[in-house]
Amino acid sequence: MEAAxxxxxxxxxxxxxxxxxxxxxxxxxxRSESMDLRxxxxxxxAWAPPEWQDASRETLAGLAELHPSxxxxxxxxxxxxxxxxxxxxIECYSLPGLERHVCSEVIELRLHGSLANSPASVVLPLVxxxxxxxxxxxxxxxxxxPAFEQLVDVVDRLVVDSREWDDVPESxxxxxPYFERVAISDxxxxxxxxxxxxxxxxxxxxxxxxxLHVRGPLPEAMLLRGWLASRLRREIxxxxxxxxxxxxxxxxxxxxxxxxxxxxxxxxxxxxxxRFSRDEVxxxxxxAATA
Amino acid sequence: xxxIFGASGDLTRRKLFPALYALATRHMLPERFAVLGTAxxxxxxxxxxxxxxxxxxxxxxxxFKQEVWDELVSxxxxxxxxxxxxxxxxxxxxxLDELDKEHGTEGNRLYYLAVPPSAIAxxxxxxxxxxxxxxxxxxxxxxxFGQDLASAxxxxxxxxxxxxxxxxxxxDHYLGKxxxxxxxxxxxxxxxxxxxxxxxxxxxxxxxxxxxxGIEGRAAFYEQAGxxxxxxxxxxxxxxxxxxxxxxxxxDADAVRNEKSKVLRATEVDAVVRGQYGxxxxxxxxxxxxxxxxxxxxxxxxxxxxxxxxRVDTWRWADTPFYIRTGKRLARRETTIAIQFKRVPQSLFxxxxxxxPNVLAIHVQPDEGVSLGIGAKVPGQGMTVRTVNxxxxxxxxxxxxxxxxYERLIxxxxxxxxxxxxxxxxxxxxxxxxxxxxARWSGQTPDFSNYExxxxxxxxxxELITREGRSWRRH
Numbered sequence: 104m105e106a107a108x109x110x111x112x113x114x115x116x117x118x119x120x121x122x123x124x125x126x127x128x129x130x131x132x133x134r135s136e137s138m139d140l141r142x143x144x145x146x147x148x149a150w151a152p153p154e155w156q157d158a159s160r161e162t163l164a165g166l167a168e169l170h171p172s173x174x175x176x177x178x179x180x181x182x183x184x185x186x187x188x189x190x191x192x193i194e195c196y197s198l199p200g201l202e203r204h205v206c207s208e209v210i211e212l213r214l215h216g217s218l219a220n221s222p223a224s225v226v227l228p229l230v231x232x233x234x235x236x237x238x239x240x241x242x243x244x245x246x247x248x249p250a251f252e253q254l255v256d257v258v259d260r261l262v263v264d265s266r267e268w269d270d271v272p273e274s275x276x277x278x279x280p281y282f283e284r285v286a287i288s289d290x291x292x293x294x295x296x297x298x299x300x301x302x303x304x305x306x307x308x309x310x311x312x313x314x315l316h317v318r319g320p321l322p323e324a325m326l327l328r329g330w331l332a333s334r335l336r337r338e339i340x341x342x343x344x345x346x347x348x349x350x351x352x353x354x355x356x357x358x359x360x361x362x363x364x365x366x367x368x369x370x371x372x373x374x375x376x377x378r379f380s381r382d383e384v385x386x387x388x389x390x391a392a393t394a
Numbered sequence: 395x396x397x398i399f400g401a402s403g404d405l406t407r408r409k410l411f412p413a414l415y416a417l418a419t420r421h422m423l424p425e426r427f428a429v430l431g432t433a434x435x436x437x438x439x440x441x442x443x444x445x446x447x448x449x450x451x452x453x454x455x456x457x458f459k460q461e462v463w464d465e466l467v468s469x470x471x472x473x474x475x476x477x478x479x480x481x482x483x484x485x486x487x488x489x490l491d492e493l494d495k496e497h498g499t500e501g502n503r504l505y506y507l508a509v510p511p512s513a514i515a516x517x518x519x520x521x522x523x524x525x526x527x528x529x530x531x532x533x534x535x536x537x538x539f540g541q542d543l544a545s546a547x548x549x550x551x552x553x554x555x556x557x558x559x560x561x562x563x564x565x566d567h568y569l570g571k572x573x574x575x576x577x578x579x580x581x582x583x584x585x586x587x588x589x590x591x592x593x594x595x596x597x598x599x600x601x602x603x604x605x606x607x608g609i610e611g612r613a614a615f616y617e618q619a620g621x622x623x624x625x626x627x628x629x630x631x632x633x634x635x636x637x638x639x640x641x642x643x644x645x646d647a648d649a650v651r652n653e654k655s656k657v658l659r660a661t662e663v664d665a666v667v668r669g670q671y672g673x674x675x676x677x678x679x680x681x682x683x684x685x686x687x688x689x690x691x692x693x694x695x696x697x698x699x700x701x702x703x704x705r706v707d708t709w710r711w712a713d714t715p716f717y718i719r720t721g722k723r724l725a726r727r728e729t730t731i732a733i734q735f736k737r738v739p740q741s742l743f744x745x746x747x748x749x750x751p752n753v754l755a756i757h758v759q760p761d762e763g764v765s766l767g768i769g770a771k772v773p774g775q776g777m778t779v780r781t782v783n784x785x786x787x788x789x790x791x792x793x794x795x796x797x798x799x800y801e802r803l804i805x806x807x808x809x810x811x812x813x814x815x816x817x818x819x820x821x822x823x824x825x826x827x828x829x830x831x832x833a834r835w836s837g838q839t840p841d842f843s844n845y846e847x848x849x850x851x852x853x854x855x856x857e858l859i860t861r862e863g864r865s866w867r868r869h
């Protein structure tokens with residue numbers, strides 16, 4: 104998808120220690136210079152601690168075509184100074200074979216001091232009316248902390264990637280209670296789709312499965328075991344070997360081959376942005392994974 | 395000659411002079427033109443000019459140009475005056491005669507009453523008794539116009555002793571906003587909307603005037619007014635009238651105002667809730683509750699939020715609810731009129747949980763424009779349908795800056811066009827509606843505060859709409 108788009112033009116504004124009103128004014132000014140029509144499907148929030156900032160920007164680059172949106176990147180900052188710094192941009196991409204552009208609004212907010220603990224009040228004035236709000240939380244969720252709790256309550260869907268966590272499966276148990284507050288997607292769950300399809304293709308041969316062997320990341324292994332156990336309604340034992348990607352998957356000693364290609368990070372996120380309601384199959388898999 | 399009473403006040407500094415300067419920049423002021431500012435503050439003309447230059451530099455929407463300012467300032471004068479002092483009023487009248495000769499304004503007067511409500515009746519009498527025999531005289535009166543139906547009627551009677559209705563310009567600056575006027579263009583210049591603009595196709599209408607700011611040092615005024623008198627009585631009901639009115643026979647002032655007046659006469663309150671903000675976070679800042687604001691009674695029962703379900707008993711709108719709300723310290727600053735259309739009778743698409751009813755939203759501020767939410771297929775395999783917002787951005791479509799409301803309204807008053815000003819009967823109908831709200835609250839002690847600053851108001855406001863299977867728009 105990234106190859107299909109190239110940045111045709113970009114209008115930018117940067118402000119230090121700014122107010123929301125200034126951001127709104129400058130955004131309107133940039134829009135008046137670069138576009139008169141805007142198409143939007145959602146507001147896309149991304150919470151990215153310093154170590155995740157570059158990755159956040161890269162992932163977003165491939166989203167504009169299928170998900171025209173206003174993107175708000177929230178970068179919490181260390182330090183005591185209470186201030187809001189902003190980079191505002193209208194990014195327009197040319198579409199192959201067409202003269203028109205797709206334009207997206209990207210707002211990067213650096214939350215200094217206490218603002219990092221009250222991000223909802225900063226974000227709410229900037230979300231697009233009448234459209235769903237998705238939050239991509241980079242890194243380990245700050246369960247119970249003000250920033251996480253506030254944002255969970257203002258978004259329609261929370262998207263995490265449990266590969267970014269270092270304490271799976273313990274943290275899965277902390278995530279499960281949030282299913283009642285907000286629809287949740289784990290990108291790891293999306294990564295397992297090609298394997299779940301491959302396993303489902305073996306039905307009914309896997310009906311009596313008892314052991315799953317995964318050579319790959321632990322989160323994928325845990326969710327696949329949870330999924331298989333919840334679908335078959337039986338205990339499934341897991342044999343796990345660590346690897347960067349899922350290299351081998353076997354059920355009761357029989358190797359399973361996934362024919363579909365691996366999906367890019369942007370496409371994985373893009374798929375999650377198409378979902379609105381709760382994903383009950385995922386939730387049941389999580390329940391089983393944490394049982 | 396523009397005569398500003400209350401010229402040392404905030405309105406003159408923030409709005410009136412910046413608007414005059416913007417008009418001067420666009421060469422929209424008459425060739426023979428002068429401004430006389432008057433107020434209690436003792437000040438020389440030079441001091442007033444200096445203060446106004448600072449105001450223009452700080453608040454004007456257009457770049458400061460010395461040559462434009464020099465021309466405007468040469469026609470700017472100031473006379474201090476106690477409003478209840480007859481001799482001082484005589485001095486003002488003498489000064490006006492003198493300036494007439496100096497600037498060739500021939501006795502034409504536009505009086506702008508930017509004064510507290512309590513001073514209006516006295517001033518009108520003093521001005522009326524000294525009306526020049528030659529030239530025209532017009533009166534711009536700022537809101538609030540009265541504090542209930544009875545006081546508004548008394549004020550109308552007092553003003554009409556000295557001025558005809560076509561000489562009275564009751565200002566509601568919302569009507570001067572481009573996007574509010576664009577509502578008339580949207581409805582009556584496009585064949586596609588008007589046929590849908592009725593109970594047959596519209597499920598309900600929501601009008602929101604939300605502010606993220608608090609009372610900004612206006613405790614004395616706000617304690618008396620509250621959200622109902624400050625915003626619902628004027629802005630909200632005028633937006634409702636523009637939304638629900640029938641097509642006028644032409645764009646003549648009385649034709650438009652007749653139709654608005656009919657809507658207001660047909661409007662009744664079905665349900666209303668009120669709220670007052672407590673502490674909370676707004677735009678990342680910890681803000682105090684209303685009762686902690688300077689100058690506010692710590693036991694105050696003044697409402698800073700009001701939401702109502704109104705009905706407009708006309709053939710066009712019978713059984714179509716109009717939900718309106720306004721408040722301070724809400725999550726964001728936004729003024730929007732949203733027309734929510736009825737759902738399709740049968741959903742054909744199974745993958746449509748991202749599909750919402752069509753909403754046509756007229757954004758008055760901050761994102762001036764119009765947006766339409768429509769269901770669209772997500773590209774790719776399958777038939778996933780979800781709502782996409784198409785936004786027409788007013789500022790982006792026309793390569794000219796949007797004039798401030800006061801520019802438009804001052805110019806209209808100079809030209810004698812009252813289309814965008816409120817007529818006496820409209821004002822009185824608006825107060826009738828507000829009085830009916832106040833009567834519901836009479837004798838009740840509200841349990842305040844009942845919403846956190848930075849949220850969308852009290853839970854009761856949600857219940858007002860959700861009990862009928864609807865919800866406030868997602869902001």
